[in-house]
Amino acid sequence: MIHLDNLYKRREQAGSVFELFVPELKIAPGRMVALVGDSGCGKSTLLDMLALVMQPTRVGRFILNPGREQDAAIDVQSLWENGLESHLARLRRNFMGYILQTGGLLSFLSVMDNVCLPARIKGSKDYLTQVTALAARLGIEHCLKRKPDYLSIGQRQRAAILRAMAHGPALVLADEPTAAVDKARARIIMQDLQSVTRESGTAVVVVTHDTELVTDADVTYSFVLGQSSEGLVRAECRRSK
């Protein structure tokens, strides 16, 4: 679904420079890919590039195949280089779902309206049956009419998973999706995320600093940080499982 190699990103801020190098990264349909590393190693930077919101400084190849047989592989870097922002936005909208640390649900909408928003924006019509089934699968079918503030934090994170998947994305990107719940709950939510994505053939990328949380991931990439010189931090992200 995604295959990239020799990706390099340079970020500069207030005189300090951060450089990330990823020799190779592959994401296959239905697989859970974990990006694991300490704070500041570049996890969110890499996730933003996978989410097509940040352009790599340089990359050997960055191929996205949305997964359906008739879809041709897309050269992401050439979209960036040719300024095709609207094409990138369409890919984000149609093929990707996002789960944020704190759920990111809109407090003035019911869970159901939150969940259906990406599907409506995408223009999907037949999503209600799937949403109801997935809500039951995630154990939150009784929460759909409530506003997010009236849910437990765990229920909110499950609603966020449901929202990320309601429009049938090929890829779900999750940034520390269980940071707000305790470890025991985090494990269960992560297992449920893995089973619902696997069942639907959706790939999921999970960013976390907690290795234990993603021991069951199909593939793990780890970051190695090195202080190269004053004001310059280099990180490398390699497959470790």
Ligand SMILES: Nc1ncnc2c1ncn2[C@@H]1O[C@H](COP(=O)(O)OP(=O)(O)OP(=O)(O)O)[C@@H](O)[C@H]1O
């Ligand atoms: N807007 C920015 N401009 C320049 N450098 C940035 C910017 N945001 C982050 N950085 C730097 O990029 C590096 C990687 O940051 P990133 O947020 O990707 O790390 P992370 O692994 O996700 O960290 P955390 O786990 O704390 O969220 C850090 O050194 C950070 O200071």
